[in-house]
């Protein structure tokens with residue numbers, strides 16, 4: 001899934017959490033938490049930058065491993081859960097307690113969405129390195145190209161044909177509708 005889908009997913013997860021638990025927060029705090037939810041919905045993918053730095057390219061050529069980014073520590077769900085819970089337990093105010101919960105819930109929306117797309121997530125790390133996905137767990141995408149434009153052109157064509165793309169569009173539209181209603 002691409003960044004806009006993850007941002008929308010984080011927003012929806014944060015919105016659902018606040019809607020269901022109804023914390024006593026000022027409207028500005030509520031909005032800040034939704035902003036953080038969008039950030040943490042995307043945050044695990046910052047490892048993409050490390051991955052591109054490691055292969056020293058902005059696209060993948062023949063023989064390169066294009067899954068390394070999913071195996072960085074930012075894609076290990078338990079770390080985000082522990083970070084969120086730590087903030088929650090040490091927080092002195094309702095706002096920071098919710099900030100902790102947002103870290104957990106929004107980052108996990110990311111992992112759920114990554115689990116419906118091809119490669120999957122190491123949900124059980126550090127107990128197991130097994131990659132879990134709805135289908136095709138651990139199957140690598142086979143796009144390789146000789147240039148930046150060729151790679152991303154092939155990527156886009158392939159991506160538009162996936163169900164993941166339609167889920168992403170649906171998430172973004174739902175997030176926009178909710179955003180303008182609150």
Ligand SMILES: [Zn+2]
Pocket residue numbers: 044045075110114
């Ligand atoms: Zn990801």
